[in-house]
Amino acid sequence: MLKSPFIAAKLVIASLAIIAGCSGLPAHQNNSVARLYILNCGEGVAGDISRWSPGVNVGQSMAFADNCYLIKHDQDWMLWDTGVKDSIAALPDGEAPADPRAIHWRRPKTLANQLEALGVKPADIKYVAISHSHPDHIGNVEMFPQSMLLVQKAEYDWPGANNAPRFNPAHPVTKLEGDKDVFGDGSVTILSTPGHTPGHQSLLVKLPKTGAIVLSGDAAHFKSNWNNRRVPSINFDKDQTLASMQRIADVLAKEKAQLWINHDKAQRDTLKLAPEYYK
Template sequence: MIQKRREHLIRTGLTDSTAPPRRRRLARLDVSKASQASEETLMKRLSCCLRAAGLFVVATGLLHATHGYCASIDRMYVLQCGESRTNDVSANWSPGVDVGVARDFSDNCYLIRHAERWFLWDSGMSDGIAAKPDGVVAANGLLTMWVRTTLTSQLQALGVAPTDVTDIAFSHFHSDHVGNANLFTSATLYIQEAEYDAAFGPNAAKFNFNSALYEKLRGNPVKKLHGDYDVFGDGSVMIIATPGHTPGHQSLLVRLATRGPVVLSGDMVHFQENWEHRRIPLRNFDQAESKQSMEKVAELLTRERAELWINHDKAQSAAIPKAPAAIQ
């Protein structure tokens, strides 16, 4: 029985984007940081570690382990960060399929509370678009974008200021994902080196990046990545390298205590039908890498028994609770 408990609580360790998973380890309690965590979070982590050691714990409902790891995320908020519409989805997103068919897209940001830190994934479309009720035209006329509720107002409603965000990462640097990046100049930036070189190099426009939207991040502390990365060192938030849409595109694995593991797609895929048929948009940076990244995520979903949250799939997004509701 003890051995089975141990095996159940061993989680998969992820390395770089080309190497297969090969490190497995027990979730651990960082005692040195325990005093900084809330009592509830500390109790959850302590219970997990005791269970991992094969000990029986009699305590409150706060003590639990899920999906073979000790989740250390307090909560996650899904923020509505814009919406867009194309009059012909086949013009880029589904080549040769649904020609002349219009499609609406959602655009979400994700705020994660981990101990005393706030981690923001993507910053959506620029809040400035909210002042334009007719929206703005983007992607060489393929899209019209709207912002109904600003990111800053949603953060304010949660009692979070941009300066409170300690860690930030973007799936990639297109304008509908970095529209408010300049607000977060004190956060540590996690970015694939290939994306950094493209976004902050002399030819950003070549990759359809608008450097004015994120120019202030040049002074941020930066962690340049070369593959998958464990943000907090406990497996709860894993950046997954998924290049193809852009040179250094990345997705995010979030291991939630109650809901379980969720993969945030970024633009690795845009909607469910494209995922099912492995369709690659025409304007992706690298078609072959895009396909490889989709297969990598498919394997990850199976291994983790995770949900895939497709950022621009409006129908799926409508079913996901939005802030101020928290997901745990």
């Protein structure tokens, strides 16, 4: 007796699922990023922004933002950058820099309090990835002693002041040598973008509704520097910086992605901050 086309189709689907299971491949995979939060990880004023754009804007000050990004993937939590240290929040006038041209940082909200407000404990975060090892990006790494640190080997091995290590050697770490598909499904990809520092990296996040976003770290510090491909005099390598800017531009075009520049406060003021989120 012939089976109906509907029953036959169900049998074929079931058979394919069994074959996939026997081969060790998932029969159905729909992992994705569920939410992306922007956390306020510092605010400051730079005394002279020509420090970041040589020969341009000499003597002009500018407000800077410092963002962290909390990502809820179907599998786990991930934090991108940790901002300036939370202890700055207790200083009435923030933390003044030794160089008056640099950024005078303040911490209106602590990272710890923002995570608590979202019901996220430090132990819930599986991965902490940092764009690079400057203090305004790694200030709170040790708030997450159990989280796997994702950092480029070139950055991890780069000596700090007096040849001191830039990270706690006891902290669990995965030293990357290039790009990294964090969750194995293409939804969150670390991009190697050296130049600002030896192992600087950026992050491509693909959201189901918002679309693709590149979190550029300090590949550029504000939009006019990005538009004009200006390289700060403090950068580790000018040619690498320019090559990384071009690489990010290529990714933006390919993925039809937005560019979120970490320190660009004018842009940050147009975006939703936690507890709101992007999905």
